[in-house]
Amino acid sequence: MDLTELFGVEGTLLAKLENESRTGSVKDRPVRWMVDDPRTDQAHTVVEASGGNTGISLAVAGRELGKRVIITMSRKMSPGKVRRMEEAGAEVVLCPCVGLDSPANFINVAQRLGAEEGVWYVDQFNNPANVAAHAEGTGPEILAQVGDGLDCFVAGAGTGGTLTGVGRALKRRRPGIEIVLADPVGSILAAHLRGEQVEGGPYLVEGIGGDFLPPLLDFDVLDGAYEIDDLESAAHLAVLREAGIRVGSSSGTAIGAALAYLRDNPGRTVCALLADAGDRYLETWQDEDWLTGHGLPVMLSHP
Numbered sequence: 001m002d003l004t005e006l007f008g009v010e011g012t013l014l015a016k017l018e019n020e021s022r023t024g025s026v027k028d029r030p031v032r033w034m035v036d037d038p039r040t041d042q043a044h045t046v047v048e049a050s051g052g053n054t055g056i057s058l059a060v061a062g063r064e065l066g067k068r069v070i071i072t073m074s075r076k077m078s079p080g081k082v083r084r085m086e087e088a089g090a091e092v093v094l095c096p097c098v099g100l101d102s103p104a105n106f107i108n109v110a111q112r113l114g115a116e117e118g119v120w121y122v123d124q125f126n127n128p129a130n131v132a133a134h135a136e137g138t139g140p141e142i143l144a145q146v147g148d149g150l151d152c153f154v155a156g157a158g159t160g161g162t163l164t165g166v167g168r169a170l171k172r173r174r175p176g177i178e179i180v181l182a183d184p185v186g187s188i189l190a191a192h193l194r195g196e197q198v199e200g201g202p203y204l205v206e207g208i209g210g211d212f213l214p215p216l217l218d219f220d221v222l223d224g225a226y227e228i229d230d231l232e233s234a235a236h237l238a239v240l241r242e243a244g245i246r247v248g249s250s251s252g253t254a255i256g257a258a259l260a261y262l263r264d265n266p267g268r269t270v271c272a273l274l275a276d277a278g279d280r281y282l283e284t285w286q287d288e289d290w291l292t293g294h295g296l297p298v299m300l301s302h303p
């Protein structure tokens with residue numbers, strides 16, 4: 001979708017709408033690739049650590065495959081995600097919002113559950129099929145849709161699968177293309193790319209950024225990063241919502257980074273990946289009271 005006019009940019013702002021996928025997020029793709037594995041057949045239960053979207057896609061895939069699905073997720077994430085996973089028959093284990101050094105961290109809990117007999121921990125943070133799904137699927141699809149005019153691709157990083165896979169596919173075809181990380185203020189990833197070591201801080205945007213380096217994120221594929229705070233992400237979501245496009249919080253961050261890139265590189269063509277649908281944020285990022293309660297903008301203009 002072309003968002004150039006909506007955001008009034010100098011250049012071209014395109015959006016890859018992953019909110020339109022079957023289970024409402026970009027995670028449909030890696031989940032399809034990851035469950036296509038003999039370990040799925042051998043297990044009675046699949047376990048995954050998720051920011052919610054992988055959990056929703058895996059819950060649906062697991063139901064179709066007749067597998068028990070257990071998803072571990074941090075309490076920070078929207079309750080709408082839990083509902084969607086449970087509706088699809090998955091069991092959700094909510095974990096405290098603590099770092100990887102704590103045994104209670106959602107990834108560590110998934111790892112422990114995955115060590116049990118007959119249980120397979122899918123492990124999107126280390127599973128190469130996560131990157132392959134984007135290198136073979138999302139990346140070539142973007143090239144087919146946008147053609148050779150693309151100067152820059154922008155996305156956030158949770159596992160890093162999207163940026164690494166899409167980045168490698170695009171650079172293979174167009175070596176000059178720039179791959180840009182959209183990082184929430186409070187995440188350590190953008191600082192790491194600059195060669196700085198910082199402590200992570202809190203932020204409300206879901207599914208991207210973090211306080212550890214995701215093993216699949218290939219920093220060599222990245223050409224730059226922009227740090228976008230919750231306030232700015234919410235402002236962009238408000239613009240999108242007014243235009244009838246309801247997407248998740250990380251899409252606001254991706255738009256923020258794409259706009260920053262176009263400010264620095266006017267006239268260029270950039271594609272931002274909007275990772276998930278707004279339907280899972282009805283009590284949070286799509287709710288006026290929640291936004292106001294967190295000091296975030298609800299509407300930017302009133303007709």
Ligand SMILES: Cc1ncc(COP(=O)(O)O)c(C=O)c1O
Nearest residue numbers: 157158159160161162207250275
């Ligand atoms: C909302 C949202 N946006 C973006 C991403 C980033 O995707 P990836 O894990 O491929 O880096 C995720 C991943 O969990 C997500 O949930």
